[in-house]
Amino acid sequence: MTPRLLTPPHHPGQVLLEKQVTEPPVAARAPYWTMRRRDELAGWLFVAPQLAGIVAFVIVPLGLVAWYSLHEWNVLAGTFDFVGGSNYRALTDDPRLGPALRATGFFSLGLVVLNLSLALFLAVLLNQKLRGTVVFRTLFFSPVVVTLVAWTIVWGFLLQDNGGINAFIDVLGLNTLGIDGPNWLRGDATAMISVIIVQLFKGVGLNMVLFLAALQGVPAELYEAARIDGASAWARFRRVTVPLISPTILLTSILTVVGSLQVFAQIAVLTQGGPGTSTTVLVYYLYQQAFQFHHFGYGATISLLLFVIVLALTVLQWRMRRRWVFHES
Amino acid sequence: MSRKGKLLLYGVLLVCCVPFVFPTWWMATASLKPVNEIFAFPPSLIPQSVTLDAYRQVFELQPFGQQYLNSCYIAVIVTLGTLVISSLAGYAFARITFRGAGVVFMIVLAGLLVPNEVTIIPLYRMFDSLGLVNTHWPLILIPMLGAPSVLATFIMRQFFITLPRELEEAGRVDGLGRLGLFWQVSLPLARPAIGAVAIFTFLHSWNLYLEPIVFLSSKEKFTIPQALTQYVDAYGGAMWNVQLAAATMSALPVLIIFVLAQRQFVEGLAQSGLKG
Numbered sequence: 149m150t151p152r153l154l155t156p157p158h159h160p161g162q163v164l165l166e167k168q169v170t171e172p173p174v175a176a177r178a179p180y181w182t183m184r185r186r187d188e189l190a191g192w193l194f195v196a197p198q199l200a201g202i203v204a205f206v207i208v209p210l211g212l213v214a215w216y217s218l219h220e221w222n223v224l225a226g227t228f229d230f231v232g233g234s235n236y237r238a239l240t241d242d243p244r245l246g247p248a249l250r251a252t253g254f255f256s257l258g259l260v261v262l263n264l265s266l267a268l269f270l271a272v273l274l275n276q277k278l279r280g281t282v283v284f285r286t287l288f289f290s291p292v293v294v295t296l297v298a299w300t301i302v303w304g305f306l307l308q309d310n311g312g313i314n315a316f317i318d319v320l321g322l323n324t325l326g327i328d329g330p331n332w333l334r335g336d337a338t339a340m341i342s343v344i345i346v347q348l349f350k351g352v353g354l355n356m357v358l359f360l361a362a363l364q365g366v367p368a369e370l371y372e373a374a375r376i377d378g379a380s381a382w383a384r385f386r387r388v389t390v391p392l393i394s395p396t397i398l399l400t401s402i403l404t405v406v407g408s409l410q411v412f413a414q415i416a417v418l419t420q421g422g423p424g425t426s427t428t429v430l431v432y433y434l435y436q437q438a439f440q441f442h443h444f445g446y447g448a449t450i451s452l453l454l455f456v457i458v459l460a461l462t463v464l465q466w467r468m469r470r471r472w473v474f475h476e477s
Numbered sequence: 478m479s480r481k482g483k484l485l486l487y488g489v490l491l492v493c494c495v496p497f498v499f500p501t502w503w504m505a506t507a508s509l510k511p512v513n514e515i516f517a518f519p520p521s522l523i524p525q526s527v528t529l530d531a532y533r534q535v536f537e538l539q540p541f542g543q544q545y546l547n548s549c550y551i552a553v554i555v556t557l558g559t560l561v562i563s564s565l566a567g568y569a570f571a572r573i574t575f576r577g578a579g580v581v582f583m584i585v586l587a588g589l590l591v592p593n594e595v596t597i598i599p600l601y602r603m604f605d606s607l608g609l610v611n612t613h614w615p616l617i618l619i620p621m622l623g624a625p626s627v628l629a630t631f632i633m634r635q636f637f638i639t640l641p642r643e644l645e646e647a648g649r650v651d652g653l654g655r656l657g658l659f660w661q662v663s664l665p666l667a668r669p670a671i672g673a674v675a676i677f678t679f680l681h682s683w684n685l686y687l688e689p690i691v692f693l694s695s696k697e698k699f700t701i702p703q704a705l706t707q708y709v710d711a712y713g714g715a716m717w718n719v720q721l722a723a724a725t726m727s728a729l730p731v732l733i734i735f736v737l738a739q740r741q742f743v744e745g746l747a748q749s750g751l752k753g
Contacts, residue, residue, distance in 0.1 A: 190655035196629055198566035199581055201622025205600065206588045238727035273490060278483065284490050286739045288497050293735040293742075296684035297702035298724035302504035305717050308516075312503055315520040349496045353722025354746070361747035410592045413686035417706055431594045431687075438598050439691055450600050455595045462590055 151190045172219065193390065198223050199477035216448035222275055235449040244425060244433065252429040252457075258344045258406040263404050264397070266348065272385075274356070275363045285360070289353035296350065300417045303346040307332040307418075336426045343427055351407070355400045362396035391474035397471050402465050403447070409458055430454050482547065508722040510533070515718055531722035538706055540697050541723060542680055548701040548727075552682040553614050558621040559629050559678045560671060567633025567670075568659050572645070588627035593619060594687060603692055615692045616685060616700070629674045636670035637663060673746035683731070699729045 220231045239245060270288055274281045291299055306312040314329030332342045366389060374384045391399070412431045415421060421428035421436070426438070434454065438447030478486075502522075507515050509532050510524045535541050569575070570582050593600070600623075604615045620626065627732040640663060664671075689703040699707070705727065708719040735742055 186655065187573050188575045191573040191578060192567045192571035194565040194573065194655075194659075195578075195581055195585070196564045197622070198585055198626065201562065202585050202588050202624075205619055206585070206591050206596065209596035209599035209603070210591055212602070216598060223483070249624055270493065273486065276486060277478065278486060280487075282739075284494065285743060286736065287494050289739070289743055290501065290732060290735065293680060293731050294501060294732070295702060295705075295724065295727040297686060297705045298504065298728045299500065300725050301705060301715075301720050302500045302507075304715070305507065305721065306500065306503060310516050310518075312520055315518055319519050333596065345496075349500075353497070353508030357747050406589075406592065409647060410594050416686070416690075434594065435597075435687065435691075439601075444598055444602075445483050451595045451598060455591060458592060459590055459596070459720065460748065477691075 159320060160437060211452045213448045213455070215319065216359075216445055217452050219445045221443075221445035221448075223444055231445070235446050239449050240447060244428070247425050248428050248433045249426070249428050251427060254325050254340055255344060255411060255427075255429055258341075259347055260404050260410075261406045262344065262348050263352050264401060267352050267400070268354070268359050268397075270356045271359035271363055276358055285357070288356055291350045292353045294350070298415060299350050300346060300414050303334065303342075304418050306351060307342050309334070333419055334423055339423060342436065343411075343414050343418055346418065347408075347411060351404075355404065356452055358396055358400055359393065362393040362474060366392045394473045398465065398469050402462060405461050406458055407464065409454065409461075430457070495683055501732070503722055504728070504751065505723050505725050508718060508725045510718065512718055515613045515721075531718035532726075534716070534719045535708070535723045535726070538719065539699075539707060541704060541726075543697050544701055544704040545726070547613065547698065548683060551613055551700065552679050554617055555620050555682040556675050558617070558677045559626050560674060562621065563626055563629035563633050563674060564664060564671065565659070566630045567635075568637050568663060569639035570630070570634045572659075573655065574664070580656065585627055585630060588624040589631070591624050593624055597622075597687065597691060610692055611694050611698060612692075613698065616682070619688065620682055620685070622679070625678070629678060632674055632677075633667065633670055636667055640666060664744050676742055676745065680731075 176428060217235050218230060218232060219390070220227070220229045220234070274285050274288075308314075309329075309331040317329040330338050337395045370388050370392070371384055374388050379387065410431060412435065415427055415429060415432045416435075419427040421432050430450065431454065434447055434450040437443045437450060506522070506524050509527045509529070510521070511526060511530065514525060566585065570578065570585075600615065600619060601610070604610055609615060643659050644666070645662055648658045651733065653661060684702060685700065688703045689700045693699055693703065696704075696707070701723075705723050707718055708716045708723060710716055723724050
């Protein structure tokens with residue numbers, strides 16, 4: 149008999165037989181490597197790479213951000229001096245901080261509201277009994293897989309003063325009605341709206357798919373019961389659909405909020421934070437301070453502020469879930 | 478649903494499609510137009526005359542083939558590495574009882590709250606002191622081991638939790654150890670979660686922009702997103718047809734794979750632990 153035959157899954161009888169042959173008779177002393185002990189070791193070994201990675205690339209850097217924020221650090225001059233809270237004072241006195249926070253808030257709020265409503269709207273449309281919804285689902289999802297910068301570039305091209313969007317506005321004769329295409333990326337108000345729109349259509353497909361999966365999990369009997377009770381379509385949506393998919397709404401809103409605070413490539417490619425500072429969101433400001441002006445210490449202070457905002461918003465949403473997220477149990 | 482209702486629904490769906498589909502169409506067609514046509518009025522939905530001039534320039538102005546290869550190999554390594562790390566960790570968090578599991582899980586989850594943008598300054602200093610700036614190491618190591626891998630681990634964990642315990646007990650009777658149970662019993666069943674993680678991770682790496690522009694400085698090291706924005710004329714104005722040609726080349730292969738495998742894509746994502 150070869151040891152290879154020790155564990156054929158379909159012959160439990162044979163396994164027993166083999167065990168009797170190959171394993172020593174049960175000793176009086178229990179073996180050290182019990183299943184519990186093996187699992188202790190296996191558990192730690194399995195999570196070790198991930199844990200080491202998080203410590204090295206998240207926890208330690210986060211500590212360093214806090215440490216750097218207490219220093220005046222000029223990379224070009226090679227100086228690294230402890231300055232206590234002076235970066236924080238500079239931050240509260242920074243005339244550019246207010247506009248950056250406003251831009252971040254405007255972008256995030258605009259994107260999250262539009263993204264979640266459009267995602268839910270499209271998911272409801274696709275959830276109807278209709279032929280060809282798979283084709284539409286594929287089309288709505290397709291921007292998610294288009295290279296982010298490629299998608300941003302083509303929108304930048306479309307949004308030029310003499311670009312595609314304004315040309316089509318003219319072709320449709322809208323300019324004769326007094327609607328003239330603005331220079332989208334050069335106007336204070338339109339620049340931020342443009343960036344929001346570009347990111348909206350890039351990413352909304354992902355939330356749409358998650359919503360669609362949630363909608364398909366709502367039992368049809370519930371709608372039937374609501375209909376018999378005389379509930380209107382809107383009442384059914386509001387009282388049946390929304391509560392039942394609320395866990396998905398929570399998840400998508402957390403992911404979309406955190407994602408919206410990370411927007412960088414779109415700003416860097418479309419507007420470079422302009423015109424003026426109207427699209428300089430916090431991440432972009434942080435990049436400018438650290439990697440264009442070489443103020444690493446001050447940049448670290450902005451990083452910390454960004455972290456606090458992400459943390460606060462996530463905790464807030466998680467806390468509020470008790471108010472509106474429906475649990476079956 | 479009535480005939481009228483259906484027609485109305487199709488109409489709404491078609492209108493909704495425009496902002497999703499038109500940009501990609503415009504990108505691909507404009508890249509084939511001669512320079513004098515791309516801003517022509519009225520705009521042409523189909524190129525009047527076709528030229529591959531822009532595609533030739535893409536490769537003349539930058540080592541675009543090399544840059545393409547960079548993006549591909551980095552994304553593949555990051556995806557494979559993330560799959561190994563996240564499936565092991567996700568399995569352990571879902572299936573193995575070990576002391577400290579709760580604390581370790583909280584530490585790992587903290588990664589979800591710390592976007593890479595927050596830690597980019599110390600990460601830059603760390604790789605700088607190791608002499609690894611202007612190499613691909615940061616673009617591989619940070620996504621694979623750092624914050625972006627946490628979502629992957631979370632998805633894997635959510636999936637493994639749903640597997641019935643009896644499956645593993647049968648394996649145990651057959652004498653499998655932990656690694657055997659993981660590799661031979663649980664992992665083969667985790668295909669939807671693996672697919673979702675692979676797609677997420679690949680796209681994340683493929684789209685990475687802040688890290689390349691912070692860490693890389695020589696053109697032959699660049700990745701695609703960074704290279705796309707470098708096609709500018711002497712005055713810093715965008716060479717639109719060249720940018721669009723390069724953009725098309727970066728987007729089309731992934732789009733084609735997506736269309737061919739769209740069911741696995743969409744349903745894998747929908748059925749992953751992200752369902753909530």
